[in-house]
Amino acid sequence: QQPVQSPQAVILREGEDAVINCSSSKALYSVHWYRQKHGEAPVFLMILLKGGEQKGHEKISASFNEKKQQSSLYLTASQLSYSGTYFCGTELGAGSYQLTFGKGTKLSVIP
Amino acid sequence: DTEVTQTPKHLVMGMTNKKSLKCEQHMGHRAMYWYKQKAKKPPELMFVYSYEKLSINESVPSRFSPECPNSSLLNLHLHALQPEDSALYLCASRRRSDREGEQFFGPGTRLTVL
Numbered sequence: 001q002q003p004v005q006s007p008q009a010v011i012l013r014e015g016e017d018a019v020i021n022c023s024s025s026k027a028l029y030s031v032h033w034y035r036q037k038h039g040e041a042p043v044f045l046m047i048l049l050k051g052g053e054q055k056g057h058e059k060i061s062a063s064f065n066e067k068k069q070q071s072s073l074y075l076t077a078s079q080l081s082y083s084g085t086y087f088c089g090t091e092l093g094a095g096s097y098q099l100t101f102g103k104g105t106k107l108s109v110i111p
Numbered sequence: 112d113t114e115v116t117q118t119p120k121h122l123v124m125g126m127t128n129k130k131s132l133k134c135e136q137h138m139g140h141r142a143m144y145w146y147k148q149k150a151k152k153p154p155e156l157m158f159v160y161s162y163e164k165l166s167i168n169e170s171v172p173s174r175f176s177p178e179c180p181n182s183s184l185l186n187l188h189l190h191a192l193q194p195e196d197s198a199l200y201l202c203a204s205r206r207r208s209d210r211e212g213e214q215f216f217g218p219g220t221r222l223t224v225l
Binding site: 044 | 143153154159161
């Protein structure tokens with residue numbers, strides 16, 4: 001079942017922060033976050049596992065709330081290079097190795 | 112080598128043509144995937160190969176025929192496609208033994224069916 005992402009789109013000025021949410025009606029094993037720029041392939045950002053810790057590197061971090069079956073991606077002090085469409089991919093069971101992607105959140109960072 | 116390669120980058124074909132897409136990885140990943148992506152939509156899973164065996168076929172029409180000749184190669188054979196099959200076709204791979212395994216995507220083949 002496809003996870004629900006929100007918001008659908010967001011426009012930021014450089015230096016502003018953003019949060020993108022991904023929620024599921026089913027119990028999740030993992031959540032994967034990807035960023036895709038126009039005309040390019042999705043690029044892996046990070047994975048959150050059931051029972052795992054919040055992840056992060058540089059100014060991008062993510063969390064996974066197992067009670068709500070919701071993951072959030074945090075982008076702080078946004079840069080122009082953060083522009084793109086962000087997808088969450090959810091995995092239902094350990095060993096399923098199958099991701100279902102949300103519809104995406106289009107992020108535009110302007111000067 | 113942390114790369115998934117795909118050929119060709121672009122393909123234009125008629126509805127009566129037969130063509131193939133190729134995907135290759137040398138990371139030792141034993142799970143390989145084909146996705147279809149239409150403009151402004153998320154990647155849509157088509158096939159999953161696990162240890163060179165087809166494990167998932169997401170009700171894909173038979174005009175798409177996948178093949179996994181060995182652990183590094185994945186092909187997608189195309190025959191009698193329709194214009195609505197025009198899309199970006201993405202290949203991906205993932206290490207099966209790693210709980211936190213990243214799924215690597217190739218650059219994709221942009222297919223146009225005339």
